[in-house]
Amino acid sequence: MTAHWRNPVGTLLGVFVVGVAVLVALLLIRTYTLAETKRVWLDKGALEAELTQEEREQLLEALKGAIRIPTVSFSETEQNNTALAEFGQYIRKAFPLVFSSSLIQHEVVGGYSHLFTVRGSDNNLQPYMLLAHFDVVPATPEGWEVPPFSGEEHNGFIYGRGTIDDKNCVIGILQALEFLLKRGYKPRRSFYIGFGHDEEISGNYGAMKIVETLQSRGIRLSYLLDEGFAVLDGVIHGTRRPVALIGTTEKGQITLNLSVEKPPGHSSMPPRQTSIGILSEAMSRLEKNPMPNMFGNGPESSTFEDLAGEFVFPLNIVMANLWLFSPIVSRIMEQTPSGNAFVRTTTALSIFNAGIKSNVIPPIARAIVNFRLHPAHTVEEVLNIVRNTIMDEQVVLSVVKAFDPLPVSPYDEENFGYQTLKRTIHHVYSAAPVAPGVCVGNTDSRHFVNLTDSIYRFSPIVMKPEDLSRIHGLNERISKEGLEAIVQFYYQLIQNSDSEKVPGPHHIPEEL
Numbered sequence: 047m048t049a050h051w052r053n054p055v056g057t058l059l060g061v062f063v064v065g066v067a068v069l070v071a072l073l074l075i076r077t078y079t080l081a082e083t084k085r086v087w088l089d090k091g092a093l094e095a096e097l098t099q100e101e102r103e104q105l106l107e108a109l110k111g112a113i114r115i116p117t118v119s120f121s122e123t124e125q126n127n128t129a130l131a132e133f134g135q136y137i138r139k140a141f142p143l144v145f146s147s148s149l150i151q152h153e154v155v156g157g158y159s160h161l162f163t164v165r166g167s168d169n170n171l172q173p174y175m176l177l178a179h180f181d182v183v184p185a186t187p188e189g190w191e192v193p194p195f196s197g198e199e200h201n202g203f204i205y206g207r208g209t210i211d212d213k214n215c216v217i218g219i220l221q222a223l224e225f226l227l228k229r230g231y232k233p234r235r236s237f238y239i240g241f242g243h244d245e246e247i248s249g250n251y252g253a254m255k256i257v258e259t260l261q262s263r264g265i266r267l268s269y270l271l272d273e274g275f276a277v278l279d280g281v282i283h284g285t286r287r288p289v290a291l292i293g294t295t296e297k298g299q300i301t302l303n304l305s306v307e308k309p310p311g312h313s314s315m316p317p318r319q320t321s322i323g324i325l326s327e328a329m330s331r332l333e334k335n336p337m338p339n340m341f342g343n344g345p346e347s348s349t350f351e352d353l354a355g356e357f358v359f360p361l362n363i364v365m366a367n368l369w370l371f372s373p374i375v376s377r378i379m380e381q382t383p384s385g386n387a388f389v390r391t392t393t394a395l396s397i398f399n400a401g402i403k404s405n406v407i408p409p410i411a412r413a414i415v416n417f418r419l420h421p422a423h424t425v426e427e428v429l430n431i432v433r434n435t436i437m438d439e440q441v442v443l444s445v446v447k448a449f450d451p452l453p454v455s456p457y458d459e460e461n462f463g464y465q466t467l468k469r470t471i472h473h474v475y476s477a478a479p480v481a482p483g484v485c486v487g488n489t490d491s492r493h494f495v496n497l498t499d500s501i502y503r504f505s506p507i508v509m510k511p512e513d514l515s516r517i518h519g520l521n522e523r524i525s526k527e528g529l530e531a532i533v534q535f536y537y538q539l540i541q542n543s544d545s546e547k548v549p550g551p552h553h554i555p556e557e558l
């Protein structure tokens with residue numbers, strides 16, 4: 047037996063090797079234990095919508111007609127009101143059974159928004175709500191393969207502003223309900239449908255008025271589903287198959303106005319710095335000094351832990367052991383715009399206006415910066431960081447809009463809304479694994495926090511990496527199959543929501 051003090055290096059090496067072996071064993075045990083507990087369970091959904099060819103055509107035309115109505119929200123104060131009113135007339139014609147059913151009460155709220163009350167047979171079941179919006183952000187033809195308000199079909203896709211955000215959901219919900227009514231469906235659980243007309247600017251005159259209407263009637267909701275995340279195919283690097291993220295919370299927001307005022311004058315005798323130069327430097331400092339990486343300080347960690355088993359080796363080990371690997375993961379995440387949005391408060395310089403004439407020193411320069419707050423940040427904290435980054439008294443800050451990150455909705459096995467969504471996603475999207483996540487964009491659902499604690503942001507669409515830039519960007523589109531899947535999803539969700547029990551892995555679905 048060799049005395050250890052005679053060979054200390056060998057002893058140290060032996061201890062090191064054993065230590066590494068133990069660590070790897072622990073990592074593997076945790077990885078596969080976590081994966082096992084998150085095993086996807088299959089569940090037969092409710093009755094499928096077996097669409098006839100004529101119904102398929104009807105659905106396509108319904109979306110195309112909706113896209114052709116330019117319901118644009120140009121700015122916080124300017125909308126195409128004529129188009130908003132026209133859209134209301136359009137859906138009345140396109141969905142006659144919905145608008146004539148004795149089970150459904152329809153109201154116009156806030157001038158242009160729509161509220162449907164669908165009466166169920168069992169008053170003991172707490173109602174739920176499906177939310178969407180039909181206003182869209184502006185789009186000019188430059189860069190589009192087809193004109194953005196033509197609704198044209200191209201290579202199996204319908205193109206147009208609103209095909210992802212969010213007229214696809216408006217039409218999908220109405221078409222699913224129209225088909226259900228056509229097949230004699232009568233709901234057990236009452237539900238509400240809300241379509242906002244100003245989501246892209248505030249929701250203050252649409253969604254907020256819907257909230258006030260429901261609150262005045264003493265309504266509490268079992269759960270609420272709005273637009274948001276999606277079935278992500280290849281978006282999360284390293285996942286073996288499409289994964290569905292349900293937004294159980296959403297980031298906060300600050301829309302900040304920055305301005306610099308300086309005396310005007312002749313451009314032939316310019317000052318050392320004009321208002322444009324001063325403001326440009328301030329904006330550049332904000333852009334060059336991103337907010338701190340907060341990965342691991344919010345609910346985003348549970349997204350990856352829940353999905354650990356869906357990652358390829360060795361990422362599955364990494365994601366199951368974020369206690370050890372989160373510094374590496376957070377660095378990788380911040381390399382893409384979508385991943386970066388997941389790990390920090392983002393800073394977007396979105397508007398810059400200045401100057402009145404080429405030979406006049408600009409009297410004022412104005413800009414807008416749009417921040418989306420990570421769940422671990424507050425409005426006050428971010429404004430302090432902004433002030434300390436700009437460090438220039440000449441730059442005047444004024445907050446246009448601000449709200450803290452939203453509360454995290456429950457997503458445990460006992461929550462009816464989350465589990466019913468999960469069950470429906472599994473059925474319609476070939477058992478895609480489901481995980482909770484922080485929705486990086488904002489939605490009208492944030493106004494409903496006093497009506498339910500179970501608010502979920504999920505659009506029933508499949509998104510690939512190249513689709514993310516289509517949202518508010520160029521060539522927004524949806525495939526014909528994708529549109530049918532949307533109808534299928536809501537058709538199933540409405541039926542699944544009739545259950546009085548929280549669906550579990552072995553739940554026997556109700557037959558229509």
Ligand SMILES: CCCCCCCC/C=C\CCCCCCCC(=O)NCC(=O)O
Pocket residue numbers: 211245246273274275276278281282384385388485486487488489509514517
């Ligand atoms: C692990 C990294 C995952 C990152 C996944 C990002 C996937 C993004 C998928 C969908 C985009 C979310 C958009 C949410 C809806 C936004 C609606 C809207 O435009 N609201 C107005 C606004 O936010 O200003």
Ligand SMILES: [Zn+2]
Pocket residue numbers: 183211246518
């Ligand atoms: Zn939008």
Ligand SMILES: [Zn+2]
Pocket residue numbers: 179211212245273
């Ligand atoms: Zn939207």
